[in-house]
Amino acid sequence: MSGLFSIPVKGLTVGYYSYNFEIEKEFFDLFEESEVKNGELTVTVEAERRATHIDMKIIIEGHVEVQCDRCLVNFAYPVQCENRLIAEFGGEETNDPDILFISRDEPELDMKQCFYEFIMLAVPIQRIHPDDEKGNSGCDPVMLQKLNEYKIIENENNNDPRWDVLKKLKNN
Numbered sequence: 001m002s003g004l005f006s007i008p009v010k011g012l013t014v015g016y017y018s019y020n021f022e023i024e025k026e027f028f029d030l031f032e033e034s035e036v037k038n039g040e041l042t043v044t045v046e047a048e049r050r051a052t053h054i055d056m057k058i059i060i061e062g063h064v065e066v067q068c069d070r071c072l073v074n075f076a077y078p079v080q081c082e083n084r085l086i087a088e089f090g091g092e093e094t095n096d097p098d099i100l101f102i103s104r105d106e107p108e109l110d111m112k113q114c115f116y117e118f119i120m121l122a123v124p125i126q127r128i129h130p131d132d133e134k135g136n137s138g139c140d141p142v143m144l145q146k147l148n149e150y151k152i153i154e155n156e157n158n159n160d161p162r163w164d165v166l167k168k169l170k171n172n
Contacts, residue, residue, distance in 0.1 A: 004021070005021055005027070005110065005111050005112040005115060006108040006109060006110050006111060006112075007019055007045060007047065007054075007108060007109045007111060008107065008108050009054065009087070009102065009106060009107070009108060009109050010105070010106065010107040010108070012049045012054075013049065014049050014050060014051060015048070015049055016046070016047070016048050016049075017046075017047045017048075017049065018044065018045070018046050018047070019044070019045040019047065020042065020043070020044055020045075021042070021043040021044075021045070021111075021115070022041075022042060022043075023039060023040070023041040023042070023043060023060075023062070023115065023119075024038075024039065024040055024041075025037070025038045025039070027039075027112075027115075027116075028064075030112065030116075031116055034116070034120075035066065035067070036064045036065065036066060036119070036120070036123065037065065038064070038065040039062060039063060039064035039065055039079070039119075040062050040063060041060055041061065041062030041063070041064070041079060041119065042060075042061055042062055043058065043059070043060050043115055044058075044059045045057070045058050045059075045111065046059070052088065052089055053086050053087060053088040053089060054086070054087040054109075055084070055086055056084065056085045056086070056087065057082065057083075057084055058082070058083045058084070058085060058111075058114070058115070058118060059081075059082050060079060060080070060081050060082075060083075060115070060118055060119060060122065061079065061080050062078075062079055063076040063077060063078050063079060064076070064077055064079055064119065064123060065077075066123060066127045067127065068127060068128055068129050068139060068140075069126055069127050069128055070128050070129070070137075070139050070143070070144075070147070071129065071139035071140040071143035071144060071147075072140075072143065073129070073139070073140045073143070075129050075138070077123060077127060079119060079122045079123065080122070081118055081119075081121070081122040083118050084098060085098055085099075085100065085114060086098060086099045086100070087099075087100045087101075087102055087109055088100065088101055088102070089101075089102060089103070089104050090103065090104060100114075
């Protein structure tokens with residue numbers, strides 16, 4: 001499956017090239033540790049082949065299925081990002097994450113890991129259903145009701161007499 005997300009580099013002449021990729025569930029199955037298990041995205045790689053490197057603009061659009069951190073229900077989160085990447089032939093490796101090093105006799109550049117990382121960086125750490133057009137939460141109402149019940153119970157149990165002395169000091 002590596003060839004599905006690869007760009008041919010051997011034999012490319014200096015000039016502009018464009019490559020399109022479709023990313024679906026099978027792509028995310030390649031990354032077992034991924035929190036994202038499904039999605040529908042299109043990736044466009046606009047590449048400019050130069051004498052010593054390939055300058056790439058990677059545009060990713062679509063959506064991924066993520067689990068809501070509040071109600072635990074999956075929902076489609078929109079992804080739209082644009083990234084730049086340079087594939088340099090030979091040379092000394094650096095710690096720059098935007099530069100890939102490939103040998104001159106490498107037939108293709110596997111972009112799978114780069115695509116995955118760009119998608120994951122476009123998804124926020126906290127994932128919550130967006131509000132609807134009326135401003136109401138898109139979360140599962142049954143789960144929100146349960147959360148509110150536990151919140152009330154937690155507030156009721158918050159009266160611990162051991163803290164009363166400290167509260168008096170705080171009020172002074």
